[in-house]
Amino acid sequence: xxxxxxxxxxxxxxxxxxxxxxxxxxxxxxxxxxxxxxxxxxxxxxxxxxxxxxxxxxxxxxxxxxxxxxxxxxxxxxxxxxxxxxxxxxxxxxxxxxxxxxxxxxxxxxxxxxxxxxxxxxxxxxxxxxxxxxxxxxxxxxxxxxxxxxxxxxxxxxxxxxxxxxxxxxxxxxxxxxxxxxxxxxxxxxxxxxxxxxxxxxxxxxxxxxxxxxxxxxxxxxxxxxxxxxxxxxxxxxxxxxxxxxxxxxxxxxxxxxxxxxxxxxxxxxxxxxxxxxxxxxxxxxxxxxxxxxxxx
Ligand code: HMG
Ligand code: MG
Numbered sequence: 001x002x003x004x005x006x007x008x009x010x011x012x013x014x015x016x017x018x019x020x021x022x023x024x025x026x027x028x029x030x031x032x033x034x035x036x037x038x039x040x041x042x043x044x045x046x047x048x049x050x051x052x053x054x055x056x057x058x059x060x061x062x063x064x065x066x067x068x069x070x071x072x073x074x075x076x077x078x079x080x081x082x083x084x085x086x087x088x089x090x091x092x093x094x095x096x097x098x099x100x101x102x103x104x105x106x107x108x109x110x111x112x113x114x115x116x117x118x119x120x121x122x123x124x125x126x127x128x129x130x131x132x133x134x135x136x137x138x139x140x141x142x143x144x145x146x147x148x149x150x151x152x153x154x155x156x157x158x159x160x161x162x163x164x165x166x167x168x169x170x171x172x173x174x175x176x177x178x179x180x181x182x183x184x185x186x187x188x189x190x191x192x193x194x195x196x197x198x199x200x201x202x203x204x205x206x207x208x209x210x211x212x213x214x215x216x217x218x219x220x221x222x223x224x225x226x227x228x229x230x231x232x233x234x235x236x237x238x239x240x241x242x243x244x245x246x247x248x249x250x251x252x253x254x255x256x257x258x259x260x261x262x263x264x265x266x267x268x269x270x271x272x273x274x275x276x277x278x279x280x281x282x283x284x285x286x287x288x289x290x291x292x293x294x295x296x297x
Contacts, residue, residue: 004264005264005267006223006228007228008232008256010042010234011231011238011249012234013034013045014048014080015237015238016233016234017238020284034077036279037273041273046077046080048065050062062093063089066090066093077096082101087127091134098138100141102143102162103143103179105144105151106151108149111242125169132170140169140174142163142166156193159176159194160195167203176206178215181212181215183208184218185218192204193225196225205229205230206219207249210236223264230255234280251277253288253293274290277297
């Protein structure tokens with residue numbers, strides 16, 4: 001039942017760095033990281049967020065990052081755009097693909113984007129319309145799919161409902177975010193079952209944080225159901241500033257190691273990926289969170 005090939009969406013330069021404590025990471029370092037990720041064979045790189053720099057200072061150079069990329073054929077560079085203002089900034093910077101980000105939890109929506117779920121969906125409609133006119137593809141995130149830092153349990157039906165609205169709106173893919181990494185494998189399967197009852201499996205992605213060490217088992221569980229797009233972050237960087245305790249995304253190195261071990265193709269060169277991870281961790285002055293990078297690096 002496992003897919004033969006999995007697409008990796010590398011979110012290290014965005015999710016990975018948005019929550020970085022301390023100094024704002026220099027634009028030149030972000031661009032070098034992106035270059036190294038491309039060289040490792042990543043074909044989808046989420047590079048920046050056009051959000052309020054007061055809310056997320058680490059993403060304040062989104063226009064410089066997007067503008068500084070020398071696009072490589074076959075690679076998609078994307079940015080988050082929560083509202084029309086974000087989309088306008090992204091279009092001006094020359095972005096070709098964006099992502100809108102909603103949530104299955106009312107309180108997380110308020111904390112993260114300062115509006116209710118219903119209001120966020122209204123804003124996304126406007127983003128969608130403008131993006132369509134500019135011929136820019138839109139990916140959709142649903143956060144807190146297996147639990148919310150403020151509300152606890154989230155019903156799979158609620159996830160399916162928000163995901164379906166965003167899909168009907170025109171998102172070509174819906175990424176299911178376990179924002180605080182609380183899910184476990186059977187829960188992941190049940191959540192996916194509810195969502196895939198409304199949206200075809202090829203249009204779904206898993207975006208699992210590893211806070212509780214459950215991300216790889218959860219991924220295995222959803223891959224077994226045929227899901228074939230995985231979001232991950234080099235060196236296991238990441239976390240959401242509006243989800244207390246949300247630590248890193250699952251490490252891309254660990255996902256790639258597992259997939260290759262299962263003879264599932266990714267198109268990624270693991271040694272080069274590890275070296276990209278080592279580059280960014282050297283710059284940040286911290287140890288990698290990837291177990292595979294530690295074992296092989
Ligand atoms: P707001 O304060 O409600 O917006 O913020 P507003 O429309 O009332 O405007 C207030 C000020 O923000 C104004 O500036 C606007 O110009 C400015 P002022 O007049 O005060 O100087 N503003 C903007 N500036 C830059 N870019 C924009 C923008 N919009 C308004 N796009 C807003 C609403 C969404 C902007 C704010 O709440 C925000 O920036 N939130 C941060 C959200 C964020 O980046 N979260 C992390 C990413 S999501 C995530 O990590 C989860 C994910 O990984 C999946 C998962 O793990 O589950 C995707
Ligand atoms: Mg995330």
